[in-house]
Amino acid sequence: KITEISLPPEFRHSRLANACKAILACKWCYGGALAPEKLIIRKTKFSPLSALPLSGCIRLPTPASRHQLSQNIQKAIGEPVQMHCRINKAVEECQWTWQPINETIKMPEVKRRFQPAGDERRDCSIRLKMLLQEEEGIWTCGVRLHKNSSFTEASPTTVTLFPPIKLRFMEQPENIRVALGKPALLRCVATAAVEECRWTWRPLTEPDKEGVLVKQFLPFGRHNRNCSVRFRSVQQNQEGLWGCTAIGHPNSSLQSTPLAKLEVYQPVEIKFIENSQDIHIAAGGHIKLHCTTSSYVDMCRWTWEPIHPSSINVTPTIKQEFPATGKDGRNCSYRLEKVETEDEGIWVCSVRGQGMEEFVQAPPTKLLLVKSGTPHCCNFRLNSPFNLFRKNANKGKK
Structure with a gap:
């Protein structure tokens, strides 16, 4: 329905003004999607005015009304919140x-x-898992009806926050394995301001101690909620x-994270004892790219x-990218079952x-392609003591 008439001052006492009043009083006027140029009036004695310029007298309702x-929302810091925004028609894009x-x-x-949710593309709602202090403010949902159209905004939603009843953690320390002498970081970040941070330690062999x-x-940090600890050289x-404890607002309880395991290992130098040299092969053939290490590798x-x-x-x-094979986890060789033209490189x-x-x-x-029928070379390096001895012996013979 048309619910509001807006006229420039020069038209307020004109025939156009009377026509607009009649349109507003009309109960049978078409109230759906209107063309921007004209308003069509049905079943009314004002039929001679069935085509009026809308720019002069009518302000259209919002194209997509929100169901x-x-x-306005009031929540404690750290609590989840769902902000609803569902539309009565499909939309192209959502914005908050x-x-x-x-x-x-x-x-x-x-x-x-983001794109609207659901098969009907009408849901632009969002969910915040943990409300933070900096998220207090005025939130406005907007929708784009068509690909190149501008966003149409709904009435704003004011989110007001009050101190947390229970302190929560948005980041907690995780189990890590670090080489001796390398840096490490154990994260611990609360959802609200913290007055003091504490870290406890106990040996791996005595978890109940x-x-x-x-x-x-x-x-x-900016909001005084970061209790992370960094090791320059483990x-x-x-x-x-390791366990993190945060002491927050006087009215909130003291909270601790689950324990995280910090393992320290002695780094082992990795050497390649076998890897392929330059290869010449015809397209369509198969080849194995050799790669073997001196010690265990993960990936x-x-x-x-x-x-x-x-x-x-x-x-x-x-x-x-794959885990190393073999009983000792040292084999990273890779097989090309059928060499293609694009494999050259x-x-x-x-x-x-x-x-x-x-x-x-x-x-x-370096893998180079040759014409079909040409013998191919599949040499590989052997960086073993025996290989070095044989190489030196051959030099002596010369």
Whole structure:
């Protein structure tokens, strides 16, 4: 239905004004989607006015009215919240914007933009798992009806927060395995401001033993809720079970995270004892790219890049990534069952040792295609003491 008439001052006592009043009083007027140029009036004595310019007298209702929209919300910090925004027709895209309650800013900040949920594409609701202090403010749901149209906004929803009844953690420490002397980070971040952070430690062999208070400090970060602890160089005596405790608002209870295991290991130097050299093979053949290490590795990776790249900043393409095979976990060899034209290039075997973050690379292997029928070469390097001895012996014979 048309519920409002808006006229410029110069038209308020004209025939057009009378026509607009009649339209407003009409109970049989079409109240659906109206063309921007004209209004069609049905079953009324004002039929001579069946085509009136809308720009002069009628303000149309919002194209997509909301069937369900969240009202103002009051929640404790750290609690979940569902902000509803369901529309009576399908929409192209959803958007939620935010702005502070007591601050005037030029443009609200776009927090989320996404496709509507459901088969009917009418649900633009969002859920916040844990409300944070900085999320207090005015939230507005907007919808885009068509691909190139602007967003139509609903009435804003004001989210007001009060101090938490129970302190919660948005980040907790996790089990990690770190090489001796390497840096490490145990995360511990609360949902609200913290007055004090405490870390306890106990040995791995005595998990039931009472924890020893080893660190006590003030929280850091913009909202004073970060209690994470960083180790610049992990030592063997720091191996154990670590727990974070946060002391928050006077009215909130003291909260502790589950214990996290910090394991320290002695890093082992990884050496490649076997890896393929340059290979010449015809397309359609099969070949095994050899890669064997001197000690156990967690993960193998084979990358490829063209021999003559079109750009200097070419990133190698990861072709395969898999756990090392064999009883001792040292074999990272990779087999090409059918060599294709696009396989010609530089192949590199990389391995990641136990507890390591970075991959270690073997010398590259160049794979070149030859004409069918040409004998192919599939040499590989053997970096063993026996191989070095044989190489030196051959030099002596010469």
